[in-house]
Amino acid sequence: MQLVDSIRQRRSIRQFLPKPVPDEVIQDIIAEAVWSPSWGNTQQWEMMVVTGDKLTKLKEENKKALFAGQKAQPEIAFPEVWPDAHKARYGEIGKAVLESQATDRDDKEGRLQNTSHMFSFFDAPVLLYFMVDKQLSLEYAVLDVGLILQNVSLLACDKGLGSCIMAVSVMYADIVRKILPVPDNKRLVIGTALGYPDLEAPINNFERQRDLEQVVTWVT
Numbered sequence: 001m002q003l004v005d006s007i008r009q010r011r012s013i014r015q016f017l018p019k020p021v022p023d024e025v026i027q028d029i030i031a032e033a034v035w036s037p038s039w040g041n042t043q044q045w046e047m048m049v050v051t052g053d054k055l056t057k058l059k060e061e062n063k064k065a066l067f068a069g070q071k072a073q074p075e076i077a078f079p080e081v082w083p084d085a086h087k088a089r090y091g092e093i094g095k096a097v098l099e100s101q102a103t104d105r106d107d108k109e110g111r112l113q114n115t116s117h118m119f120s121f122f123d124a125p126v127l128l129y130f131m132v133d134k135q136l137s138l139e140y141a142v143l144d145v146g147l148i149l150q151n152v153s154l155l156a157c158d159k160g161l162g163s164c165i166m167a168v169s170v171m172y173a174d175i176v177r178k179i180l181p182v183p184d185n186k187r188l189v190i191g192t193a194l195g196y197p198d199l200e201a202p203i204n205n206f207e208r209q210r211d212l213e214q215v216v217t218w219v220t
Ligand SMILES: Cc1cc2nc3c(=O)[nH]c(=O)nc-3n(C[C@H](O)[C@H](O)[C@H](O)COP(=O)(O)O)c2cc1C
Pocket: 010, 011, 012, 013, 014, 093, 118, 164, 165, 166, 167, 168, 169, 190, 208
């Protein structure tokens, strides 16, 4: 696939096929993704591939925490305030997801179902976590993670896999640590769901928006 096609065809996948992903496919993606740039080639990212029973347990516990109304405890603070333009874009994606599921905004039960699906990582067969050492300067470590994460997303797309970067996968960090061997000296940054996409699912097909004019200033 041409790079430009991967960039344009990659989209967040929120419905996966019940088809396992061979370990070699994930290994290949990671082996290629580590050719991402990083500050001083420090390669500040560390990854953990989660599948099988551990992933099933994580999905169950994550959903349980959601239904129990557990307070979010991410290891990198979630944003709390959005400027108006960002808030508007955030609102649009939420609306598009709900509409694709034919869920009305007032349909509390339907919305809960959607949220619950999200907290089980859309039933993806693989979750790839990214961590950084707690001694690292957080901003640039996270920037490095962002770079490799995009490469993982593009490579996944190139190999016919879908991905969805998921803040909700690190929302209950205590649960992740209870189930997975995350070292004490590492900080959980983010996880991405990976799996074969259900290309027919409306949730994987709604129209997305990007602004160009509003985000670029040319100076000569
Ligand atoms: C840091 C980060 C966290 C995200 N967390 C979630 C999440 O928890 N749930 C979700 O459905 N999508 C999540 N997304 C996906 C975004 O909603 C998505 O990238 C955005 O709407 C743009 O759509 P696209 O990826 O299809 O181009 C996240 C994306 C990023 C970069």
